[in-house]
Amino acid sequence: MNFTISEEQQSAQQLAQQILSDFTEVDKLKAMEQQQQSFDADLWQALAKAGLLGLDIAEEQGGTGLGFSSLTTLCEEVGRTVAPVPVIPVLVSAAGTLRRFASDSQKDQWLPGVASGTTVIGAALEEYNNDDPTAPSCSAQKMEGGYAISGTKICVSAATSANRILLSAHTGDELIVALIDPRAAGITLNPQLVSTGETRHELVMAKVQVPTEDIVATGSEALAAMDWAHLATRTALAAMAVGLCDKMMRITGQYTSEREQFGRPIATFQAVSHRVADCYIDVECLRLVTQQAASLIDEGRPAKDAVQIAKIWCGNAAHRVSQAAQHCHGGTGVDRDYPLFRYCQWARQIELTSGSSAQITGELGQAICAEYLPKVG
Amino acid sequence: MNIELTAQQKALQQEVREYMKTVMTPELLEEIKIPEFKEGGGPEFRKQYARMGADGWIGLSWSKELGGRELSHVEQYIFTDEVVRSGFAYPFLTTESTTPVIAANANAEIREEVVGGVKQGKVVIAIGYSEPNAGTDLASLTTKAERDGDDWIINGQKMWTSLANYADYVWLAARTDPDETKKHKGLTMFLVPTNIEGFSLTPVHTLGVRTNATYYSDVRLPDKYRVGEVNAGWKLITGQLNIERLSLFTHGQVDSLYQGVCEWAAETAAPKGGKVIEQPWVQHNLATVKSGLEVVKLICWKQVWAMDQGPLNMADASVAKVYSSEFFVELYRLLLEVMGQAGTIATDSPGAVLRGKLEFRWRVGPVLTFGGGANEVQRDIIAMAGLWMPRTR
Numbered sequence: 001m002n003f004t005i006s007e008e009q010q011s012a013q014q015l016a017q018q019i020l021s022d023f024t025e026v027d028k029l030k031a032m033e034q035q036q037q038s039f040d041a042d043l044w045q046a047l048a049k050a051g052l053l054g055l056d057i058a059e060e061q062g063g064t065g066l067g068f069s070s071l072t073t074l075c076e077e078v079g080r081t082v083a084p085v086p087v088i089p090v091l092v093s094a095a096g097t098l099r100r101f102a103s104d105s106q107k108d109q110w111l112p113g114v115a116s117g118t119t120v121i122g123a124a125l126e127e128y129n130n131d132d133p134t135a136p137s138c139s140a141q142k143m144e145g146g147y148a149i150s151g152t153k154i155c156v157s158a159a160t161s162a163n164r165i166l167l168s169a170h171t172g173d174e175l176i177v178a179l180i181d182p183r184a185a186g187i188t189l190n191p192q193l194v195s196t197g198e199t200r201h202e203l204v205m206a207k208v209q210v211p212t213e214d215i216v217a218t219g220s221e222a223l224a225a226m227d228w229a230h231l232a233t234r235t236a237l238a239a240m241a242v243g244l245c246d247k248m249m250r251i252t253g254q255y256t257s258e259r260e261q262f263g264r265p266i267a268t269f270q271a272v273s274h275r276v277a278d279c280y281i282d283v284e285c286l287r288l289v290t291q292q293a294a295s296l297i298d299e300g301r302p303a304k305d306a307v308q309i310a311k312i313w314c315g316n317a318a319h320r321v322s323q324a325a326q327h328c329h330g331g332t333g334v335d336r337d338y339p340l341f342r343y344c345q346w347a348r349q350i351e352l353t354s355g356s357s358a359q360i361t362g363e364l365g366q367a368i369c370a371e372y373l374p375k376v377g
Numbered sequence: 378m379n380i381e382l383t384a385q386q387k388a389l390q391q392e393v394r395e396y397m398k399t400v401m402t403p404e405l406l407e408e409i410k411i412p413e414f415k416e417g418g419g420p421e422f423r424k425q426y427a428r429m430g431a432d433g434w435i436g437l438s439w440s441k442e443l444g445g446r447e448l449s450h451v452e453q454y455i456f457t458d459e460v461v462r463s464g465f466a467y468p469f470l471t472t473e474s475t476t477p478v479i480a481a482n483a484n485a486e487i488r489e490e491v492v493g494g495v496k497q498g499k500v501v502i503a504i505g506y507s508e509p510n511a512g513t514d515l516a517s518l519t520t521k522a523e524r525d526g527d528d529w530i531i532n533g534q535k536m537w538t539s540l541a542n543y544a545d546y547v548w549l550a551a552r553t554d555p556d557e558t559k560k561h562k563g564l565t566m567f568l569v570p571t572n573i574e575g576f577s578l579t580p581v582h583t584l585g586v587r588t589n590a591t592y593y594s595d596v597r598l599p600d601k602y603r604v605g606e607v608n609a610g611w612k613l614i615t616g617q618l619n620i621e622r623l624s625l626f627t628h629g630q631v632d633s634l635y636q637g638v639c640e641w642a643a644e645t646a647a648p649k650g651g652k653v654i655e656q657p658w659v660q661h662n663l664a665t666v667k668s669g670l671e672v673v674k675l676i677c678w679k680q681v682w683a684m685d686q687g688p689l690n691m692a693d694a695s696v697a698k699v700y701s702s703e704f705f706v707e708l709y710r711l712l713l714e715v716m717g718q719a720g721t722i723a724t725d726s727p728g729a730v731l732r733g734k735l736e737f738r739w740r741v742g743p744v745l746t747f748g749g750g751a752n753e754v755q756r757d758i759i760a761m762a763g764l765w766m767p768r769t770r
Contacts, residue, residue: 001386001451002379003682069378253764267766270753277699277756280763284696288675289668292380299379309668364667365660372643372654 003291009070012055016077019046024081026339038084038198039158047074047085048117056096061111068096068232069298072239072290079243082342084198086122086157090114092236093123093229094166101177101225102216110164110179121179122162124153124203125229131355133168133226138205140169140176147176147215148207155353159189159201166216167203168226175222179214180205196349197342231307232297234354238290238314241350245286245317248325248343249279256328266328275324282317289313308364315357318347380675382455390455396434397463400425409466410725416586417466417501418543425465430498435472443480444496450684454623454677462629468540469624471495471502474617475548479568482605482613487568491546503544505535505569505591506614513751515550516561516611520593522551529567529603531575531596538591541578546570547591554608564610568602569593585740622694622749623681626701628674631708634738635666637731638712653715662711669704676700692763695755702745702752709739 005013023043032040047053056071057063071091078087095114098107098121113119125133138151149169159165164179182189186208189201217225253276256267266272293310296303322344326333333340351357382390408419417426429435438453439445448456453473460467476495480488494500511518520533531551541547547569554563569576575596578589605613642654642663653659676697683689713720716730724733746752760766 001382001678001682003679005378250764253760253766257766264770265767267760268769270757270769273760273766273769274753274756276764276766277759280692280759281696281700284693285672285676285700288672288679291378292671292675295378295380305667306671309671312664312668313672361661361664361668362657365657365662365664368639368663368667369643369654369660372639373652376640376644 005073008066009073012052012066012070013073013077015050016047016052016074017080019043019050019052020077020081020083022046024083029082029084029342032084033197036199037158037160038196039086039161040084043083044085045117048115051115053091053117054115056091057099057111057115058107061099061107062115063111067298068235069291069294071096072236072294075236075239076243079240079346080247082244082339082346086120088233088236088240089123089157090120090162093125093233094121094164096232097123097166097177097225097229098216100228101221106179106213106216113163120158120162122156122158122165122182123229123233124156124159124165124167125226125233126154126354127152128154131230131353131359133230134175134223136168136170136175138167138169140171140178140210141207142171143209146209146211147171147178148209149178149180149205150207151205153203153205155192155194155200156189156203157198157200159203164214165203166229168222174219175226176218177216177222177225178210179216180208180210181214184208184210194349195352196345228297230354231293231303234307234311234314235290235293235297235303237350237354238286238310239294241314241318241347242283242287242290244343244347244350245279245283245321248321248340248347249276249283251340251343252276252279252325252328255332272328275328279321279324282321286310286313286317305364305367308360308367311355312357312360312364315351315360318351319357322347380678386451386455389452390459393456393459394462396432397459397465400429400465401463405465409464412587415466416540417468418540422466426467426501427498429467430496435498436476436496438473439477439480439496443492450623450681451678454627454681457624458627458629458677461624461627462633468501470504470621471500471544473624474621475502475504478566478613478617479548479604482566483568484601487601487604491568494545500546501540501544502546502548502568503538503541503571503589503591505538505541505547505549507537508534509536513747513754515614516564518550518552518564520549520551521555522553522565522567522598524553525597527600529598529600531567531569531593531598533593535591535593537581537588538578539586539588541571541589541591542580542587544571547576549593550610550614553610559608561611563608564614565607566604566610566613567598568604569596569598570602573598583740583744585737585744618750622698623677625745625749626673626677626697626705628670628677631673631705632670634712634731634735635663635670635708638715638735639663641730642715659715662715666708666711669708673701673704690762692759695750695758695762698750699752699755699759705745706739706742709735709742713739 051064054063055066056068059065075087127137140147140149159182165182166179168177186206188204192200192202194200256272257265259266289310293306296306332338404421408414408421436445437448480492508518522529522531549567549569550564552563553565575594578591581588581590643652645653647653680697713735719730722729723736757769
């Protein structure tokens with residue numbers, strides 16, 4: 001048992017902190033929010049230059065190969081700074097899956113560009129009322145030289161700038177994982193404004209032809225790939241929530257220590273300080289379950305329970321901390337000239353992405369039932 | 378980062394688990410049904426405690442000089458977790474909290490008498506801190522010890538002196554400097570043999586267990602029973618608090634309740650067909666328990682791991698106390714809800730589930746959130762030490 005964060009991971013985290021805070025001054029964030037797409041290309045290049053886009057890409061493809069845990073610390077830092085960069089869909093859901101499940105030629109084709117920041121591979125794992133990419137309703141029809149894919153994916157990040165988007169569909173009896181070109185014939189991208197304030201896209205596919213070379217996996221390989229992507233994405237979201245919640249809590253600790261009412265800082269009222277202390281407890285709990293899930297995934301160990309637990313905590317803590325932070329700030333918390341509102345928007349987005357706490361609690365409960373029923377037989 | 382027990386640590390866990398099965402003899406299981414002996418003190422308890430001593434299981438964390446094995450905090454936690462899980466009323470406050478302090482601070486004769494006795498499983502020590510008017514604000518205690526030649530004359534009353542009804546000594550905090558400005562600096566620690574003249578007790582029957590009020594009426598105590606310097610008692614009290622908590626909120630004791638209820642729900646028929654565990658609301662409760670329990674495990678592990686690296690961060694220690702104590706209470710309720718009416722049937726009545734363990738546990742639950750440092754004080758510490766917020770008033 002060892003809770004030490006490795007030196008390499010620590011220095012990656014510090015480097016990320018430095019770059020991200022340079023690029024997330026309030027004026028910059030505001031300017032970015034005026035743009036059509038909330039994606040800071042300069043920041044993305046800076047992260048690439050520092051080697052931070054390749055944390056979980058093998059050295060052969062131009063990454064540093066530090067692994068999944070290191071990548072989750074980058075996600076945590078992005079959460080801490082609410083930086084407009086699509087680290088989770090591109091680096092975790094797409095590149096992480098390609099690293100582990102794509103053919104050598106696909107890896108050579110796409111991953112060096114992701115590491116160097118010249119290629120963006122998005123991911124579209126969610127559909128209406130379905131966050132499980134192992135059981136998509138999108139369909140695929142086998143045809144000469146590849147597949148034709150039809151169906152709808154939702155809230156896709158970086159859809160207009162991505163070179164390819166990773167997604168899954170089923171042929172009726174098996175699952176496939178494909179990289180689709182968002183500019184291909186048969187694709188419609190409908191803008192969707194989401195809680196974070198950014199514009200994402202509904203991706204509608206009508207018999208979109210995908211050549212064989214862009215098919216990442218089929219059958220049981222595809223199932224394993226989407227299973228991994230699902231677990232890794234949930235864990236990365238939890239890591240991002242650690243950064244978000246930790247920052248919201250610290251902003252609130254500082255604000256309540258300075259804000260005076262009735263002639264004294266409001267933090268000197270137990271009713272206020274205890275609310276912030278409860279955030280501290282939530283953040284610590286979330287951090288522990290997230291670290292456990294990330295380290296299990298990193299080691300290739302069974303991680304399903306740990307990931308479910310991490311995402312349940314993620315949704316609950318994100319909601320509670322965000323709500324407490326807003327409450328303790330009074331009107332300032334909802335003012336768009338004060339930084340807190342962005343964190344609260346992201347918290348809600350993450351809470352409802354890749355399965356809510358209530359849904360996953362239900363899933364975990366079913367798993368407990370399946371574990372114990374045969375035991376007592 | 379690797380958040381799992383090593384093969385060696387798992388082996389220790391298994392070894393303790395197997396050994397404790399031999400400690401929980403059928404005779405002991407019968408004996409603890411008697412309310413008087415639920416928390417230990419019966420003849421079979423004494424026999425098994427002494428056997429643990431003879432088999433070398435007591436004081437594993439102590440220094441080699443004291444006959445211990447200098448186990449790391451992680452290993453000591455594994456031992457504690459398994460012993461608590463077994464249900465044996467092992468006197469952790471005696472072995473882990475007070476004895477190491479006595480070993481480091483008592484004079485040679487007392488050290489031999491007490492530390493040697495504990496090591497052999499023959500001595501139990503009760504804690505005499507709280508008083509009717511000194512609880513969370515412990516340093517306001519008024520039981521006083523006055524010097525009289527080579528002796529001390531002790532007068533006062535202690536409250537919640539658990540185990541005093543069978544303990545051999547009370548580890549007593551007394552005021553030795555009446556100057557009110559020296560609140561924390563006027564306290565001294567003593568060991569009071571429970572067979573000494575002037576000592577008496579009355580039972581206090583709580584919602585859960587039996588405890589005691591203890592009385593000290595002109596107790597004449599030789600100076601050799603003083604532990605540490607005069608007026609330097611506060612440090613001896615607070616130095617052990619984190620260690621003490623480690624034995625209060627272990628994972629195994631509640632994990633075994635969770636597992637027991639899962640098994641019960643899987644084998645018990647639901648009213649409208651199927652098993653209890655197949656109902657969505659039952660699954661919801663069990664999943665909520667499981668995701669909270671995982672944090673209890675991780676918090677315990679991180680704390681003991683951190684203690685092996687250096688001093689424990691104050692805010693982290695308070696996080697562990699608040700989270701665990703409040704989650705234990707929540708867990709009791711969530712699991713009792715699964716059992717419904719059957720959850721109210723007490724030990725030994727027909728139909729009791731898990732021998733009524735949960736029916737009993739909820740009774741001791743309320744103590745957890747204020748005992749060992751009230752959670753309000755812990756939250757104050759978190760805000761100050763963790764977030765540098767100003768002191769509340």
